[in-house]
Amino acid sequence: MKKFQAIFFTLIASLALAVPARAQEAALSLDARVNEAFANATGWFVNFIFMSIPGTNFPWIVMWLVVGATVFTIYFAAVQFRFFGHAIALVKGDYSDPKDAGEVSHFQALATALSGTVGLGNIAGVAVAVGIGGPGATFWMILAGLLGMASKFTECTLGVKYRNEYPDGTVSGGPMYYISKGFDELGLPGGKVLAVMFSIFCILGALGGGNMFQANQAHAQITQITGDFPGWITGIVFAAIVFAVIVGGIKSIARVTEKVVPFMGILYVGAAIVVLIVNYEMIGWAFGQIFAGAFTGLGVAGGFVGALIQGFRRAAFSNEAGVGSAAIAHSAVKTNEPITEGFVSLLEPLIDTVVICTMTALVIIISQQLIIDQATGNYMLNEAGTAIATIDGNSGVALTSAAFGSAISWFPYVLSLAVILFAFSTMISWSYYGLKAWTYLFGEGKTTELVFKIIFCIFIVIGAAASLGPVIDFSDAAIFAMAVVNIFCLYFLMKVVRKELNSYSARLKSGEIKKFTH
Amino acid sequence: MKLVIGLDGRSSGEKALAFAKNLAKKADDCELIVVYVIEWSPFSFQTAAENAERHKRREEEIAIARERVVDPAVADLKAAGLNARAIVRHGDVADTIDSIAHSEDASQIVVARSSDGGLTSRIFGSSTANLVMNARVPVTVVA
Numbered sequence: 229m230k231k232f233q234a235i236f237f238t239l240i241a242s243l244a245l246a247v248p249a250r251a252q253e254a255a256l257s258l259d260a261r262v263n264e265a266f267a268n269a270t271g272w273f274v275n276f277i278f279m280s281i282p283g284t285n286f287p288w289i290v291m292w293l294v295v296g297a298t299v300f301t302i303y304f305a306a307v308q309f310r311f312f313g314h315a316i317a318l319v320k321g322d323y324s325d326p327k328d329a330g331e332v333s334h335f336q337a338l339a340t341a342l343s344g345t346v347g348l349g350n351i352a353g354v355a356v357a358v359g360i361g362g363p364g365a366t367f368w369m370i371l372a373g374l375l376g377m378a379s380k381f382t383e384c385t386l387g388v389k390y391r392n393e394y395p396d397g398t399v400s401g402g403p404m405y406y407i408s409k410g411f412d413e414l415g416l417p418g419g420k421v422l423a424v425m426f427s428i429f430c431i432l433g434a435l436g437g438g439n440m441f442q443a444n445q446a447h448a449q450i451t452q453i454t455g456d457f458p459g460w461i462t463g464i465v466f467a468a469i470v471f472a473v474i475v476g477g478i479k480s481i482a483r484v485t486e487k488v489v490p491f492m493g494i495l496y497v498g499a500a501i502v503v504l505i506v507n508y509e510m511i512g513w514a515f516g517q518i519f520a521g522a523f524t525g526l527g528v529a530g531g532f533v534g535a536l537i538q539g540f541r542r543a544a545f546s547n548e549a550g551v552g553s554a555a556i557a558h559s560a561v562k563t564n565e566p567i568t569e570g571f572v573s574l575l576e577p578l579i580d581t582v583v584i585c586t587m588t589a590l591v592i593i594i595s596q597q598l599i600i601d602q603a604t605g606n607y608m609l610n611e612a613g614t615a616i617a618t619i620d621g622n623s624g625v626a627l628t629s630a631a632f633g634s635a636i637s638w639f640p641y642v643l644s645l646a647v648i649l650f651a652f653s654t655m656i657s658w659s660y661y662g663l664k665a666w667t668y669l670f671g672e673g674k675t676t677e678l679v680f681k682i683i684f685c686i687f688i689v690i691g692a693a694a695s696l697g698p699v700i701d702f703s704d705a706a707i708f709a710m711a712v713v714n715i716f717c718l719y720f721l722m723k724v725v726r727k728e729l730n731s732y733s734a735r736l737k738s739g740e741i742k743k744f745t746h
Numbered sequence: 747m748k749l750v751i752g753l754d755g756r757s758s759g760e761k762a763l764a765f766a767k768n769l770a771k772k773a774d775d776c777e778l779i780v781v782y783v784i785e786w787s788p789f790s791f792q793t794a795a796e797n798a799e800r801h802k803r804r805e806e807e808i809a810i811a812r813e814r815v816v817d818p819a820v821a822d823l824k825a826a827g828l829n830a831r832a833i834v835r836h837g838d839v840a841d842t843i844d845s846i847a848h849s850e851d852a853s854q855i856v857v858a859r860s861s862d863g864g865l866t867s868r869i870f871g872s873s874t875a876n877l878v879m880n881a882r883v884p885v886t887v888v889a
Binding site: 326 | 784786789791793794795796797801835845
């Protein structure tokens with residue numbers, strides 16, 4: 229009887245309410261359900277990855293990344309600074325044989341890898357870092373970026389050295405290949421197991437940071453302009469377009485994005501520079517805040533350690549140094565010297581983190597979106613005490629948008645477009661990284677590839693429908709899990725890279741490796 | 747004497763070929779190098795999936811260019827009793843033809859009048875115009 233009553237009331241309610249409102253309510257509850265299920269399913273994994281070092285509140289994973297980057301920097305005697313000029317010359321094509329024209333150039337490999345990393349991490353991620361960790365997070369972010377250049381160098385050299393070149397002329401490379409082949413070559417056990425572990429995490433990372441986080445933030449950006457509507461709608465539209473590209477092979481969409489994205493990147497940095505020029509008298513103050521915050525925290529939650537954790541965490545998420553994803557992208561380059569791609573790849577964290585992320589952070593700080601307690605000079609926390617209070621209560625991409633908007637009123641619209649396009653190009657890149665890990669596990673073949681591509685598209689919808697908290701946690705956790713395996717293996721394989729480095733630099737010095745005259 | 751003939755895969759290229767053939771017949775000892783350049787830039791943007799297939803695509807592009815453009819031209823020249831060979835390269839059309847002619851120590855480049863049109867050639871100039879302006883080897887443009 230009660231059941232009938234319920235149905236009756238539901239019917240009355242449906243008639244009383246306008247149809248669109250009803251549809252929206254159902255949709256919102258669907259979003260909420262997706263969100264809850266997702267948070268429940270991934271909670272344990274997230275907790276493990278972000279577990280603090282006993283006795284501290286410092287997540288072990290952040291320490292892991294920084295120690296890795298520092299070890300590589302020392303082991304290769306600051307390769308990122310010594311070979312910086314040479315890296316630029318390689319990208320310019322000074323050392324490229326004209327007979328190899330038509331193959332993948334150093335520039336193209338770098339641009340492809342960058343299009344996978346430049347994106348929301350630089351816009352939303354930095355806002356999260358600065359919003360929680362304060363301006364001081366920027367300092368640690370830059371430091372992490374500079375150190376991360378050595379991690380990138382190590383993994384991308386190995387990516388090219390141990391790639392698979394198939395008889396049909398295609399290539400596959402990445403950590404799963406260098407781990408298994410490299411360990412075999414050195415006579416170390418367990419290479420295959422570690423490669424499988426990496427591949428599993430890479431698939432999760434592709435679905436998380438490379439997909440759900442992107443879809444989620446793209447939706448947040450769209451609703452800023454259009455007003456609130458259910459996330460799954462954005463998700464389905466995105467999924468359909470990505471499906472068209474990766475399954476339908478509609479290259480024109482990808483081609484348009486690949487051309488527009490670099491333009492958007494330049495526009496973004498250009499706009500940041502404009503904001504800085506307009507407020508030039510505050511640049512000194514902003515750097516003052518960055519340095520002061522780096523060592524005191526300026527009142528942020530967790531003090532300077534909070535700033536440090538946020539800075540390192542967001543830098544790693546943005547430039548992916550040590551994660552291993554770039555090694556997949558860089559491995560297609562045409563070169564007889566794997567180390568040259570290592571040199572080129574070390575420019576990536578520099579462009580991504582040291583330049584673009586710093587620009588975002590400076591704009592947020594200078595636009596004074598973060599509220600300062602005038603009495604103490606410290607930042608005021610929000611009611612929950614988890615982040616710095618902002619003028620309109622913004623966080624993530626909305627904070628960056630508000631910061632740019634305060635100086636250039638129409639820029640939030642351009643930023644929205646940029647976010648959507650960056651999100652899209654990052655998804656396309658990660659769909660490839662995930663696919664390579666998938667085919668490593670399950671073998672190459674049209675059907676296995678299609679299965680992954682469909683799963684990838686389904687996760688776009690889930691990502692757009694879930695709320696930011698669980699998505700960002702899972703995304704970080706999955707990507708960092710890749711770094712756990714990758715950096716562990718890099719410690720064993722770095723001597724291979726050093727041998728390459730010594731041989732190459734000796735030949736460069738002796739003049740055996742010459743520039744080509746074009 | 748060594749002549750470089752730049753072909754563009756269009757009918758206008760045949761005029762250049764015919765012109766070079768006549769010229770070569772008049773000379774005592776003449777080598778003809780038929781060049782076809784596939785427009786390509788090392789500074790373009792591609793997806794990771796495209797990069798992974800790039801080597802394969804490049805081979806395919808070269809094979810098609812040989813089959814459809816340069817091989818028939820070389821066969822034609824050889825049939826006329828001339829000494830001819832072919833080069834297919836990727837790159838900027840004007841730069842590449844010039845650098846091949848320069849490195850081969852050719853005495854002349856023969857190309858067809860530009861058949862390009864549209865906005866791009868208005869802004870950046872046609873490949874033929876760029877070649878004429880920048881070449882280090884004398885250029886004959888066949889109308």
